[in-house]
Amino acid sequence: MSVQHQSRSPTPGTTSRRDFVKLTSSALAAGVLGGAARPAHAQPLLHTVSDDWNGVLVDLSVCVGCRKCEWACRKANGFGDGEPIDAYEDTSVFGQTRRTEADRFTVVNRFFPDDAGGGPVYAKKQCMHCFEPACASACLVGAFRKTPEGPVLYDSSVCIGCRYCMMACPFGVPAYTYDNALAPEVRKCTMCFERITKEGKRPACVEMCPVEALTFGKRSELVGIARQKMADHPGRYVDHIYGEHEAGGTCWLYISPVPFDQVGFRTDVGTTPYPELTKGFLSAVPMVLVMWPALLMGAYAFTEHRKRLSGAGDGAPSAPDQSEEAGHG
């Protein structure tokens, strides 16, 4: 089943430590060391695709770089009041590769890949809406959440502004309103949460796209659609659905006529869900909390015992120090 998440290349070290902790704890729980094989249910639920998750499939072979999605996105999110759509015909912005900003949740970049025969390939960028978002696992106040509908949403009412989410995001998506002194916040694409859940519409960018480069649908079905496109047009796409497994899987998917590293995509993000990267460390925390007091108090008891044996500790409390220091001085 193509939607099933599989074949994660484990991060060395982290995984083995996590496994060790899991193994140890389950062994302790079962009381039997032999029967402590990792049970299937130990995999967090989110590793598999929820049928309720929405997503978008982006076909880079279709996109013509008109940037109308950018215009629609800004309009839908209340930026660039009354901005004329004609302004987006200006191609000079392609001069540099852009990223998402606090008032621009999606951007289209132009590339001239080696494998595209000289022609440009355009790539739209926005929040990927990960299955297991790095931003959510990074946030110390839980300001990010993966909604049952798929979008990853941010709640500024609890955000303290540490910007760890921005450090963590493998796709470089969240942006910050650095210019705001009193109520700065993180901003990013919401997959038009209100539109798709309450108004029954598609995301603004999808609705706007004049060439149907964007397909909105259930994430569980989009992979099949992508595969069908590949089968219908042999040679048109590279055999890679970006987002199917990247960072543990994302709700947005891409298919491309050229390898993804030639059109500005990170191909080193791996397939491990980002929260797994810190899980090993976090599961070691209770171990330290339980073991350190015992070890340290043991050291203390040993020290006291030795002091008593040497006979110096029986007098006034300050005696040993003074005698020792006197001995050195």
Add this chain to the structure above:
Amino acid sequence: MANHAGTVGFGEFARERLLLGQSLGRYLRSLVTPFNVIAVLILSVGVPIAVRRFTMGLEATTNLTNNAPWGLWIGFDVLCGVALAAGGFVMASAVHLFGLTDYRPLLRPAILTGFLGYFFVVVGLCFDLGRPWRLPYPMFVSYGVTSVMFLVGWHVALYLTVQFLEFCPAVFEWLRWRRMWRWACYITVGATVFGVILSTLHQSALGALFLLAPGKVHPLWYTPFIPVLFFVSAVGAGMSMIIVESMLSHRIFSDQVAGHDREHADRLIVGLGRGAAVVLMTYFGLKWVALAHGRHWDLLLTPYGAWWMVEVFGFVLVPCLLFVWAWRIGNANLTRFAAVLAVLGIVLNRLNVSLITFRWNQPDRYVPSWMEVAITISIVTAGLLTFRWIVNRMPVLHDDPEFPPEHGEPG
């Protein structure tokens, strides 16, 4: 509690304990020193920038961008500040738990350095946070329990409290609050154990923060071992920082250490340096273990590989060997030089992980603005002024003759 001061009224207390036994006019005149003039100059630049930061925002003061969300204030003020303040828990556990009571003279300066270090880390953090007034949120309002940062936040807050409790005996001696003093001494061992636990976890957690940034931190510095590396290097950094701090203290507060036996003090420093050598050698080994684990040998031949070796040889192995050599020939000045190198090495490591190699493969590089640098220098200056204010008043570098050296347990 003032009744504990007994016969002393507030006027006399203020004169004796706050103004160092001088009249207000004389005290104020005594403040005009070259050091203070420089400090005031620094703060007269820093304070207006601080006002600008909190009224006009981060964009008006920093070079932070969406691609470089963490800058000097996190890389230096927080990461280096916490590592260099590790001396507090190292010395407390050495003296109270492992019975190395010889080192008691270095304990209070170490705890004060630790406490003020953490305090000013939090001050620096408040400059960096978008909404610093929400600092208590992870404790009381909204809990992100899957976050390493959540752990860091809680532990730094708790540890700041623990360090204050550990320093309380000195405060109560200063205030002559005998009953409170006995209580403060009574909890010493418990506070020390708790402090070691908290330190172990948040020193390593600061490294673990970067586990979520593979591909951004350079592979030579990104490793699953980074929590262990941060913890072990913090222990070495803390010990080295105590040596550096005592070196400065002996120059600045020469009157307070006048009665000290210089040779004895030197022997302690050399001994502490030997301990630091063991820690640095462990750290040096771990750096290579981490490298081998990531199989990044080929990267050693790149410019970043050369930079990695500068850090690992020049600022870890060299100070380590100098510590050993200084111990063999009994030269405290060499120990002090090695300590300065080791401290610089830890600063270099933290900056390498968080700033210098961060997004090394991207064209846009973060360089701090002059205002970020000015705030950082101002915070360090404020820390030094506070340290001096306390040392001049409370029994830190010397014992108070009216109070026997606390013994880590009730008398």
